[in-house]
Amino acid sequence: MTKPREQDLRSERPTMTTNEGLPVGDNQNSRTAGRFGPITFDDFLLFEKTAHFNRERIPERVVHAKGSGAFGTFTVTNPEIAQKYCKAKLFETVGKQTEMVARFSTVGGEKGSADAERDPRGFALKFYTEEGNWDMVGNNTPVFFIRDPLKFSDFIHTQKRMPASGLKDPQMMWDFWSMAPESLHQVMILFSDRGIPATYRHMNGYSSHTFSVINHEGERFWIKIHCKTQQGIKNLRADEAQEVMGKDPDHARRDLNEAIEAGKFPKWKMFWQIMPEEEALGYRIHPFDLSKVWPHSDYPLTEVGEFELNRNPENFFAEIEQVAFSPVNIVPGIGYSPDKMLQGRLFSYPDAHRYRLGTNYQQIPVNKPKCPMHSYNKDGQMRVDGNSGGCPVYEPNTFAGPIARPEHTDPALKIDAEFVARFDDWHSGFEVDDYQQPGDLYRLMNEDQKEQLVENLTSSMESIPERIKKAVVPMWAKCDQDLGERLSKSLGVPIDEAAMMV
Ligand code: NDP
Numbered sequence: 001m002t003k004p005r006e007q008d009l010r011s012e013r014p015t016m017t018t019n020e021g022l023p024v025g026d027n028q029n030s031r032t033a034g035r036f037g038p039i040t041f042d043d044f045l046l047f048e049k050t051a052h053f054n055r056e057r058i059p060e061r062v063v064h065a066k067g068s069g070a071f072g073t074f075t076v077t078n079p080e081i082a083q084k085y086c087k088a089k090l091f092e093t094v095g096k097q098t099e100m101v102a103r104f105s106t107v108g109g110e111k112g113s114a115d116a117e118r119d120p121r122g123f124a125l126k127f128y129t130e131e132g133n134w135d136m137v138g139n140n141t142p143v144f145f146i147r148d149p150l151k152f153s154d155f156i157h158t159q160k161r162m163p164a165s166g167l168k169d170p171q172m173m174w175d176f177w178s179m180a181p182e183s184l185h186q187v188m189i190l191f192s193d194r195g196i197p198a199t200y201r202h203m204n205g206y207s208s209h210t211f212s213v214i215n216h217e218g219e220r221f222w223i224k225i226h227c228k229t230q231q232g233i234k235n236l237r238a239d240e241a242q243e244v245m246g247k248d249p250d251h252a253r254r255d256l257n258e259a260i261e262a263g264k265f266p267k268w269k270m271f272w273q274i275m276p277e278e279e280a281l282g283y284r285i286h287p288f289d290l291s292k293v294w295p296h297s298d299y300p301l302t303e304v305g306e307f308e309l310n311r312n313p314e315n316f317f318a319e320i321e322q323v324a325f326s327p328v329n330i331v332p333g334i335g336y337s338p339d340k341m342l343q344g345r346l347f348s349y350p351d352a353h354r355y356r357l358g359t360n361y362q363q364i365p366v367n368k369p370k371c372p373m374h375s376y377n378k379d380g381q382m383r384v385d386g387n388s389g390g391c392p393v394y395e396p397n398t399f400a401g402p403i404a405r406p407e408h409t410d411p412a413l414k415i416d417a418e419f420v421a422r423f424d425d426w427h428s429g430f431e432v433d434d435y436q437q438p439g440d441l442y443r444l445m446n447e448d449q450k451e452q453l454v455e456n457l458t459s460s461m462e463s464i465p466e467r468i469k470k471a472v473v474p475m476w477a478k479c480d481q482d483l484g485e486r487l488s489k490s491l492g493v494p495i496d497e498a499a500m501m502v
Helices: 044-054 079-085 149-159 170-177 181-191 238-247 251-261 316-321 340-357 436-443 447-461 466-479 481-491
Strands: 067-076 097-106 121-129 132-139 211-214 220-229 267-276 301-311
Touching: 067 251, 067 316, 079 267, 079 301, 097 301, 132 220, 149 170, 149 340, 170 181, 170 447, 170 466, 181 436, 181 447, 181 466, 238 251, 238 447, 251 301, 436 466, 436 481, 447 466, 447 481, 466 481
Parallel strands: none
Antiparallel strands: 067 097, 067 301, 097 121, 121 132, 211 220, 220 267, 267 301
């Protein structure tokens, strides 16, 4: 809202109009047939207002519905990125700046849910580069619950509401996790001291997926992106979060908005872990498995740049509710990887935006690239950009329409191609150990962090059926015996591998 003015100078205020621009004479009284008569059918002002109001809501995102965002600037700090690894123009010189927008979110809750829920946080960045939009649509965790997109809708249903009662119930998620050991890594982070970030400013962001970058010589490298908060990591303990949710369900949105308003611009440094293409097949860990990290000792962080968020949205609906991030959005020099979850998201994100916002969602100003666009896609609902005027509507053509240029084709990716309809041997040649990395994380926690983890897991698992508890406790013991023993004690169930479902 614009700030209230000292004096209400009516003569300076614009005249109210209908959506079509017709000046409005009276916005307080509907038209009626006489003093006591019914409303007349020609009260188009009333009907326009009512009809528009009825259509104000668009479908909320099925995941990441509750979010907050701001605009900012990315600055390159490392010349090596352009020299050695990536030809994308946004990295071409140190000090080069690119405008961006960020949206942070919780995942499972509805649009009005509380910001302090125990839930991963979405960490989505859109960079408006001169070569098109580059989106990094990540989370505040380096891994995810599953590694195959075929499981995604099932997993998300466990985070939502019970079909009969409409209530949330931890039984669903623990039932699912008891049969999905690849989830343990993310579940441990979720129930650790970092499971509820204090604010959006005090958390890291990760691409989680492996992406690729291509240098000027056409060489490919695999990367994982890490964005480290410069405000320091701060978290809420479970009891603090309860209090915050009771006092202010929007606390993280408010914090981000007020910090920027006060000129305390939050900053993150961007780093990449970089793996030469040929090392992927020989690496002991599947490099495209989203439930695994690359240990820093194998692939250390290389600084890339930094970004700050320095401008609040002027209109939340227009710029944050309608912002449409998609991992499909890459620029020349950045590419995808064979990560199956990433491949699944390449379909699901644009599909979700077409459903929520319409076919031409890229024309909404916050989504619109800041570089010229020349495509043969045309028409569709809400086409508002002139629809390429009189340009040819097919390709190839001899009428000076846009053409594809071979220099924008990525180098070919070598694969050991043996087509199998549903490849249940995706991990052949790599370690398949879903217990080692969560165990590594547990072993680097201090005593207070271990206690918080056990308390948080216990309070989530207390109410679930005994047989699911019995199945899950030995899974935690496989990650780390000490963790298993603590949970066995707090939940009162034995560590019995025979009770495991996997
Ligand atoms: P390192 O000791 O080099 O790194 C440990 C990492 O764990 C740091 O990035 C640290 O983040 C992060 N961390 C610490 N506490 C938590 C927590 N409660 N939840 C999430 N992350 C946390 O070890 P490795 O690289 O060998 O990895 C060991 C384990 O650390 C992994 O199995 C994984 O669970 C976790 N981890 C690893 C990451 C990676 O990319 N290698 C990234 C994040 C977590 P910070 O430096 O910001 O404190």
